[in-house]
Amino acid sequence: MLNERLANHSRSQIQQWIKEQCVSIDHKVIKANYKVSSGDKIIIEIPEPEELDLVPENLDLEIVYEDDDVAVVNKPQGMVVHPSAGHPNGTLVNGLLYQVKNLSTINDVVRPGIVHRIDKDTSGLLMVAKNDHAHESLAQQLKDKTSLRKYVALVHGEIPHEKGRIEAPIGRSKVNRKMQAVIEGGKPAVTHFEVLKRFEGFTLIELQLETGRTHQIRVHMQYIGYPVAGDPLYGPKKTLKGNGQFLHAKLLGFEHPTTDASMVFEAPLPEIFEKTLTTLQEKD
Template sequence: MDNQIEVIIKDETGRIDKVLNDRLAEYSRSQLQQWIKDGHVSIDGKPIKANYKVHNGEKIIITTPEPEVLDLVPENLDLTIVYEDEDVVVVNKPQGMVVHPSAGHPNGTLVNGLLYQIKNLSTINDVVRPGIVHRIDKDTSGLLMVAKNDHAHEVLAKQLKDKTSLRKYIALVHGEIPHEKGRIEAPIGRSKVNRKMQAVTEEGKSAVTHFEVLQRFEGYTLIELQLETGRTHQIRVHMQYIGYPVAGDPLYGPKKTLKGNGQFLHAKLLGFEHPTTGEMMVFEAPLPEIFKKTLKQLKEKD
């Protein structure tokens, strides 16, 4: 079944493809242009062209076609399952693994591995994201909660939305942070310079990150972070924004950085109320070996 997206023009001007690109950050410009070309974008029931100039108050309807179904193949990826019961799975995702299949990553994802190891997964998300309640970036390691049925999914998703779940991260960042604690509140949205990146922008969604210094090294600081919101690349964007980018980060860090398997960022602690019993459950995952090794080298240098 096709879905409809409604966009009402408020003071924007210019070509419709550019305006939609600014308003709908979750879709790429090429995707939006393809939908326009295929006649899926209309005003007053009439399909329009990509060079159409929008007017104030116009209502644009995008009828998105059903996504192409990717062939989800269960794969034995030997995932580290930290906890499992009838409702919930907690998994420790390794660095380098994408959470769910997409056009660029049809297999080898966490979902492929879950399908092999777990009998039942929730069906609330689309077909390529069974069980997935939240995500972490490909090169971020650590804990994720996975729902085994739709009731559990709804309860866990609500906790994320209501900010009652607990998520703590460990990061190694460039620079020596002088203060012991900090709170970063800055809205995050799609970067206008590079579509693969997020950025602090006035039009972005509210984002709040708390951090605390654990240890300082020459040129680097080890910090613990707690998320109040869960925006895409939130920690990486916020730390770059205040001048202490995450070490090893290929997108937001400096070119000269520490060698690893991507950014030194680990989802260390995950806590939530169990969707059936209501019991508060807290899990921790140790740092990856490359992270431990790098910290040891920094200590030896000091």
């Protein structure tokens, strides 16, 4: 019963509550190494969530497109999408509040306008909703798999075939709670890829998502034996130097929520990505 009640909380979160003396047995505060006995009455006083003060910040975001309903942003590598306890400021949302002003209110207060996310060290395009009608439309397109999302990645190894389809369920790793993994009973996940260029020891590929699971591309490419270069979580320790994984959301397409017009946007690779490809080309 206790496990069911705590299913939505991570092990690290519970360990933090123990450190903060929020967990007691028979009204006595315990340490993490306490061995539970039959009949123990475990009391967990879950602290109130930390309130984050959303402050508009001039982060000089690259707004690729904007109208009364939507905005398209080219997120730089290294930027978190929305505030959290570990990242209270300097996020994409902080920058949007300064530059875009009006944002949808459907998500919770720390994620205004955010319809979908990409990882902190993944660069590229994101669509942003400026009102709730637009948010509902864009979110439904993601759910219906009618929006277009294409990525470019540099992966370890030389993929021998030209195209591939990865269909493997993804869920939280049972070994490391910070990671996702291909697991039995995970959520359905499908990734398509096509080889763009091969280098000695590496392959440049284009990927298209059918689903949008957490870390999907990174997990799927590791699963088939070609992890994304520079990935500190799913890649090998000996990898290319950069600012994280060489993964870029280059193409974004959707139907405009008001005009129904087809909208397609493309963002060039970051400078460090281009320089790395040039270096690999020169070695061949």
